[in-house]
Amino acid sequence: MTKRKLIDNISSKWMVASLSFFLLMPLAIAFGLIVKSSGLLENHSIGNLITSSEWSPMDGEFGFLPFIVSSLWVTITAILISMPLCLLSAIYLSQFAPKWMLRFMHPVIDILAGIPSVVYGVWAVLVIVPLVRDDIAPFFHADSVGYCILSGAIVLAVMSIPYILNLLLEVFRHIPVELGEASLSLGATKWETIKKVFVRKGGTGILSAFGLGFSKALGETLAVMMVVGNVVQLPHSVFDAGYPLPALVANNYGEMMSIPTYDSALMFGSLLLFVIILLINIFFRYIIYKSEAL
């Protein structure tokens, strides 16, 4: 009996310890990154760091604006591309399509979601870059080498489709069928019902799905970095090269130890990314939680 009690005791403690570890992890990450970036913050104000576009680590100039702007360009373009695609596809699968189609699509979505970032990157280098260079850019009378914001945005859009689509299907599944039936019985067409009842009823859920997709895309590193060009500049169109924040951190860690406060600057970059993504996540998860609780 005592042995069983002892085991019970030990295992309970281990469970609590594991849980506490995960509860403390984001705090530890935030703390570590803040401590490490304090070397940079001593000499530069945060306001100055995120509004200056002067980037020359050798001279101690760290303006994060080009990276922040590039990140926003890539991510917003990506979400604008994937938004209508995901919404229409989710509508088709949940409203129009036969049941077997949904059963077929679930594994397809899972597989797409499971493909590693770097494989998407390879595909983008093989397919998207030539497409942008030879077809899309000339169509808009622009000149582009293909390694640009648009290529990054397209691959990000493709990568975020399974993630957003899954969330959207969940949203549509939660809407009561009776609502649709009431609308249909009043003589509305299927599409009118979807437009005026389902999309409106699921509005907050749909918005949250896009919000979470946005934060996912914002933190995506490798696939984007492989096709976005990585030039430090303020991009003026989607055909310009950009340099998003995650790419900055990933590209430069090798040399960051050799230049003073460079490591601080890169950790500050990670901190920015971490805080922004955490806030977006908390906000939209909270909205989802609230709308499910109602």
Added chain:
Amino acid sequence: MTLRRKWEEKFFHVMSGIITLAIVFVLVHLIWSIVAKGASLLSWNIITQPPKGTFYFGGEGGGFLNAIAGSFYLAIGATVLAFVVSLPVALFLNIYLIKYQRLLIGIRFFLDVLWGIPSIVYGAFGFLILMYLGYRNSLGAGIVTVAALISPIMIRAMDEVLKTIPIGLQEAAYAIGSTKTETAFKVFFRQALPGLATAILLAFGRGIGDAASVLFTAGYTDNVPTKLSDPAATLPLTIFYQLQSPSEDMQNLAYTAAIILTFIVLCTSITARLLYRKK
């Protein structure tokens, strides 16, 4: 029904169908274009030999056993480590905290948020800890970082499975005198086994494909790691570096490595799916 309404209905029906097909097409195209590009170099030597020649300019034969072995060591190590901390958390949520619904919702919310943190942040943080402790990039450091990255996924996936176990089973176990631990590991664990296996495979797939977190922590080497303190090459990073190489032979190798990585990940996710369906 007016004509306009009818056409609008038709238009969106067809349009949304086409888009759904396009998503399937992207998946097929992705796999096809990588296979078409890299299949010609696929050989037995490539998966059983470490590289010969220098890092950027290969071309002297040899394969990438270093990366395949490194990836497997890393992902398996990380999955085991994650399992050791994830299973207790998932069981704790569903057995000890089952009566505290509000707290439970809060913790699940928190884990979902944790899931959203990008892998590059984990990588940067892992690197920071390494510097602080004064260690070099190594297989062990990579394992710990990847384990931290995949644990939230594993916990939530396990939690979803354990959630479906009826509370009556728990009460029955208590009624015959089981302790909470015995209920957890002998009843719940066994009941949820196929689902738990799916959770583990999902986490493994995520771990083996992730590059941003190991970029800083696992390092890179041409050798197969033999101990935890050795640096370890991984498939995703190999692909990334090879593709950046100026030599075309080397770039072609990247496509072959991409086929192998895709194959491993596809096998993992398909097995995970089959296991779950059986249940």
